[in-house]
Amino acid sequence: xxxxxxxxxxxxxxxxxxxxxxxxxxxxxxxxxxxxxxxxxxxxxxxxxxxxxxxxxxxxxxxxxxxxxxxxxxxxxxxxxxxxxxxxxxxxxxxxxxxxxxxxxxxxxxxxxxxxxxxxxxxxxxxxxxxxxxxxxxxxxxxxxxxxxxxxxxxx
Numbered sequence: 218x219x220x221x222x223x224x225x226x227x228x229x230x231x232x233x234x235x236x237x238x239x240x241x242x243x244x245x246x247x248x249x250x251x252x253x254x255x256x257x258x259x260x261x262x263x264x265x266x267x268x269x270x271x272x273x274x275x276x277x278x279x280x281x282x283x284x285x286x287x288x289x290x291x292x293x294x295x296x297x298x299x300x301x302x303x304x305x306x307x308x309x310x311x312x313x314x315x316x317x318x319x320x321x322x323x324x325x326x327x328x329x330x331x332x333x334x335x336x337x338x339x340x341x342x343x344x345x346x347x348x349x350x351x352x353x354x355x356x357x358x359x360x361x362x363x364x365x366x367x368x369x370x371x372x373x
Contacts, residue, residue: 274303284339
């Protein structure tokens with residue numbers, strides 16, 4: 218066999234391998250594109266909804282904390298509204314989602330039930346603190362009146 222035929226055969230094998238590798242790369246890129254499309258169209262919207270639920274729960278918790286600290290009923294109303302909105306979004310996610318999203322929605326629902334219990338406990342604690350505060354104010358007023366009476370008696 219002549220050298221020309223050997224070189225041509227070697228180049229042919231290299232070109233053939235290059236074509237096979239190029240075809241394999243194109244096929245894999247098409248699969249990656251399909252996976253990316255699936256993530257963009259199916260997973261990402263549910264992920265964004267899950268993030269929105271998380272934000273609503275966090276904002277509600279912040280309002281409950283503010284309510285516990287300053288007794289402003291507006292904070293409690295806002296916390297309840299955020300809770301209700303998060304609960305609606307969880308239910309929507311459970312109905313429309315699939316796979317791991319439904320699992321997440323179930324876990325989020327359980328967390329929301331715990332959140333409800335914590336909110337009710339916060340309301341009860343705030344009510345107790347308001348009663349204690351009112352009792353302390355009555356006691357302080359009685360002590361002030363007694364002190365005024367004693368001081369006015371000492372002056373006379």
